[in-house]
Amino acid sequence: MFMYDYQYHCPRSIAQAVALASDYPEGKFLAGGQTLIQTMKLRMAAPTDLIDLGFVPELKGIAADAHRVTIGATTQHAQVSRAPDIRQHIPALAHLASEIGDRQVRNRGTLGGSVANSDPAADYPAAVLGLGATIHTSERAIPADDFFVALYETALAPNELLTRIEFPVPRRAGYVKFKSPASGFALVGVFVADFGDAVRVAVTGAGPMVFRIPEAEEALRDHFAADTIDAGSCLVREDELNSDIQASAAYRAHLIPVLVRRAVEQALQRQP
Numbered sequence: 001m002f003m004y005d006y007q008y009h010c011p012r013s014i015a016q017a018v019a020l021a022s023d024y025p026e027g028k029f030l031a032g033g034q035t036l037i038q039t040m041k042l043r044m045a046a047p048t049d050l051i052d053l054g055f056v057p058e059l060k061g062i063a064a065d066a067h068r069v070t071i072g073a074t075t076q077h078a079q080v081s082r083a084p085d086i087r088q089h090i091p092a093l094a095h096l097a098s099e100i101g102d103r104q105v106r107n108r109g110t111l112g113g114s115v116a117n118s119d120p121a122a123d124y125p126a127a128v129l130g131l132g133a134t135i136h137t138s139e140r141a142i143p144a145d146d147f148f149v150a151l152y153e154t155a156l157a158p159n160e161l162l163t164r165i166e167f168p169v170p171r172r173a174g175y176v177k178f179k180s181p182a183s184g185f186a187l188v189g190v191f192v193a194d195f196g197d198a199v200r201v202a203v204t205g206a207g208p209m210v211f212r213i214p215e216a217e218e219a220l221r222d223h224f225a226a227d228t229i230d231a232g233s234c235l236v237r238e239d240e241l242n243s244d245i246q247a248s249a250a251y252r253a254h255l256i257p258v259l260v261r262r263a264v265e266q267a268l269q270r271q272p
Ligand SMILES: Cc1cc2nc3c(=O)[nH]c(=O)nc-3n(C[C@H](O)[C@H](O)[C@H](O)COP(=O)(O)OP(=O)(O)OC[C@H]3O[C@@H](n4cnc5c(N)ncnc54)[C@H](O)[C@@H]3O)c2cc1C
Pocket: 028, 029, 030, 031, 032, 033, 034, 035, 036, 037, 053, 073, 074, 099, 100, 101, 102, 105, 108, 109, 110, 111, 112, 113, 114, 116, 117, 119, 121, 122, 123, 124, 156, 160, 161, 162, 163, 183, 184, 185, 186
C-alpha cells in the first residue's frame, strides 16, 4: 500500500517551520516519523505537506543546572537516556527514555513528537505531568497541567510548534511501567516526583490521557514511603480507565497502586 502524495519541506529555523505550517494548513510537522509515517502508510493521515524539523538547530539539545533540565523538541529518546546531565539531575527521566520502544524507535523518536502526539500509552507524558514541566512552543509557555486535553489531544493549536520542554529538578523521582510485551508501550506507567513541599504522581497508559492522583500525592507528601500507598490512596474510577485486548480496566486499576509503590521505592533508591 502506498502513501498519498505530499510535498517535503526542510526549514532551517523555527520561524521558517512556523511560516511553512501557516502556508500549508493541511501539512504536518515531521520529527522522528515513528508515529506519523506509520499513520500515513496506513492511510489514517494524509498531510499535503511534511515540514521536517530535523534540520532546525534551535530545536535540538539539552541544558541543565541544579534547578531545571531543558530539552529541545527534536532530541531523540536515546540522547535523553544517555545524557550525563539528565542522568545526574533527573535519573528517572533518563531511565524512562531508555525504556521507550526498541533501539530503532529510541534512535529516531523525539521528545517533542511523543509529547505532541500524546498517545495515551506513551511514557513521556507521565514525566511531563509528574514533574510539572513547562512546554514551550512557538507561541507561548504551557504548564503541564493545562497541556494534555483528551485522547491524542493537547493544548497545541494546529500550527503551533513545540520547541522545548523545561523540567524542574525534583529531590527524588521514580518511573515504573508495566509494559506491553509487543510494543513496549505502557499498559500502565507511573511517575512519582518528590519536591519536598509537594509530591506529584502521574499515570499513563491507564486512561484516555495521562492523569494525576491527588489522594496519593497528599499521602506521600505527609510520608514518602511505599507502604503509605494502598488502594484507598489511589482512588480512580474504573469506568474511566482503558479496557482493551491487552488488559481490562479492572486489571489496570489494580496495577496503579502497585506501580505507585514501586515508583516510590525506585525514587528512594535513587536518592542522592
Ligand atoms: C514499534 C514502536 C514502539 C514504540 N514504543 C513506545 C513506547 O514504549 N513508549 C512510548 O512512549 N512511545 C513508543 N513509541 C512511539 C515513539 O516514542 C515515537 O517516537 C513518538 O510517538 C512520536 O515521536 P516522533 O518524533 O517519531 O514524532 P512523529 O511521528 O514525527 O510525529 C508525531 C506527531 O507529532 C507532531 N509533531 C512532531 N514534532 C512536533 C513538534 N515539535 N511540535 C508540534 N507537533 C509535532 C507530528 O506532526 C505528528 O502529528 C513506539 C513507536 C513504535 C513505532
